Amino acid sequence: MSAYLIAAIYLFVVFLSSSTVFGSEGDEVYAKEILGAAQKEKEWLVSVRRQIHEHPELAFQEHNTSSLIRTQLHKLGIPYTYPVAKTGVVAQVGSGSRPIIAIRADMDALPLQELVEWEHKSKIDGRMHACGHDAHTTMLLGAAKLLSQRQDKLKGTVRLIFQPAEEGAKGASQMIKEGVLQDVEAIFALHIDPTTPTGAIASIPGALTAAGCQFEAKIEGVGGHAAAPHMNVDPVLATSFAILALQQLVSRETDPLHSQVISVTFVKGGTAFNVIPSYVKFGGTIRSLTTEGMYHFRQRLKEIIEGQAAVHRCNAYVDFKEEYFTPYPAVVNDNDLHLHVERVGQLLLGPDNVREAKKVMAGEDFAFFQQLIPGALFSIGIRNEKVGAIHSPHSPFFFLDEEALPIGAALHTALAELYLNEHKHAVH
Ligand SMILES: *[C@@H]1O[C@H](CO)[C@@H](O)[C@H](O)[C@H]1NC(C)=O
Ligand SMILES: [Zn+2]
Numbered sequence: 124m125s126a127y128l129i130a131a132i133y134l135f136v137v138f139l140s141s142s143t144v145f146g147s148e149g150d151e152v153y154a155k156e157i158l159g160a161a162q163k164e165k166e167w168l169v170s171v172r173r174q175i176h177e178h179p180e181l182a183f184q185e186h187n188t189s190s191l192i193r194t195q196l197h198k199l200g201i202p203y204t205y206p207v208a209k210t211g212v213v214a215q216v217g218s219g220s221r222p223i224i225a226i227r228a229d230m231d232a233l234p235l236q237e238l239v240e241w242e243h244k245s246k247i248d249g250r251m252h253a254c255g256h257d258a259h260t261t262m263l264l265g266a267a268k269l270l271s272q273r274q275d276k277l278k279g280t281v282r283l284i285f286q287p288a289e290e291g292a293k294g295a296s297q298m299i300k301e302g303v304l305q306d307v308e309a310i311f312a313l314h315i316d317p318t319t320p321t322g323a324i325a326s327i328p329g330a331l332t333a334a335g336c337q338f339e340a341k342i343e344g345v346g347g348h349a350a351a352p353h354m355n356v357d358p359v360l361a362t363s364f365a366i367l368a369l370q371q372l373v374s375r376e377t378d379p380l381h382s383q384v385i386s387v388t389f390v391k392g393g394t395a396f397n398v399i400p401s402y403v404k405f406g407g408t409i410r411s412l413t414t415e416g417m418y419h420f421r422q423r424l425k426e427i428i429e430g431q432a433a434v435h436r437c438n439a440y441v442d443f444k445e446e447y448f449t450p451y452p453a454v455v456n457d458n459d460l461h462l463h464v465e466r467v468g469q470l471l472l473g474p475d476n477v478r479e480a481k482k483v484m485a486g487e488d489f490a491f492f493q494q495l496i497p498g499a500l501f502s503i504g505i506r507n508e509k510v511g512a513i514h515s516p517h518s519p520f521f522f523l524d525e526e527a528l529p530i531g532a533a534l535h536t537a538l539a540e541l542y543l544n545e546h547k548h549a550v551h
């Protein structure tokens with residue numbers, strides 16, 4: 124063997140152990156380093172999360188949450204832009220040049236009374252962080268800290284997006300309008316998941332959450348004495364037919380292998396026992412695992428309500444309430460980014476702790492980012508029976524296993540750093 128070849132092999136080995144190439148021994152060292160650094164911040168993470176949990180704020184009103192984020196970023200010496208979409212904060216760590224990737228956390232709480240009795244219960248009546256957005260925000264702040272400690276190692280830029288108003292209030296689209304995705308080539312986010320144990324994650328390529336929209340219909344007849352139906356035009360009967368006919372959209376018009384849901388969630392009409400009302404209002408939500416499916420569904424819903432109203436001599440008006448609810452697309456995970464999440468998850472948490480995520484018919488406004496650039500949303504386990512972390516999001520009993528906080532911070536950090544390592548640009 125020539126001396127050159129030996130030197131080349133030696134350099135290659137040094138390269139393998141110093142850089143993080145998946146599957147090499149350097150990876151184990153890297154995983155320990157990141158997880159160790161995150162665990163050191165656990166106390167801080169828990170205290171940040173509890174502060175946010177005690178003071179839940181609704182969509183676009185996340186003023187104190189936003190201020191807490193800015194205070195922490197300021198302490199860390201991380202530059203940020205504020206306000207973005209009213210209360211949003213966008214920070215940046217790294218070299219300042221491309222590639223630029225983004226990580227997003229949502230900040231808003233729900234109009235819900237917390238029913239868990241514990242020391243750090245929500246201090247605001249009728250409001251609760253029951254979807255774990257307090258944890259998402261905390262994990263991203265944790266990543267901000269870890270990434271800033273590793274600033275010199277970053278082969279590009281990480282944009283940290285603290286987003287308002289995920290819960291049905293257009294937070295993501297507003298942030299996009301204000302330019303947060305500019306020059307960003309990939310975006311990641313996580314969501315807490317009480318069906319997955321703490322220490323594990325779940326991911327899936329393709330569709331993960333449904334596209335959906337809300338609707339309200341008004342069926343108008345002619346009111347009058349209930350004893351003389353022939354003198355009136357009964358909107359109650361027309362509404363009953365319309366609601367039943369809508370059910371057949373899923374059972375008769377949808378591919379049985381494609382998931383769609385329609386739920387009528389309210390019906391309002393009439394006030395007396397002996398008066399046929401002049402109109403009835405009802406409404407609800409529709410969901411589809413594809414965005415096109417949702418738009419088609421929406422069109423058919425309108426036709427069916429109008430058609431059923433006409434059969435019963437009524438008029439129908441269907442309103443999709445777009446001034447309040449933007450129809451949202453399905454979360455569709457980019458295949459390569461999903462594989463990256465899986466690999467990083469395996470690296471940090473071990474192969475047994477990376478699972479296949481279950482699709483859900485709930486919506487997530489992360490989908491708006493994915494309409495423009497490749498993105499991956501994955502689930503992070505928070506299930507722990509011992510602390511009562513078993514309830515589903517949006518439940519008044521929802522409870523988080525705080526052991527997940529450093530894990531989330533570590534995952535974000537490694538996802539970003541390793542992505543940049545693999546995609547570093549030779550020339551800008
Ligand atoms: C936000 O902070 C102000 C000033 O400290 C306080 O009065 C208010 O109650 C806080 N709001 C919430 C939702 O915690
Ligand atoms: Zn939610």
Ligand SMILES: [Zn+2]
Binds near residue numbers: 254255256289314516
């Ligand atoms: Zn959520």
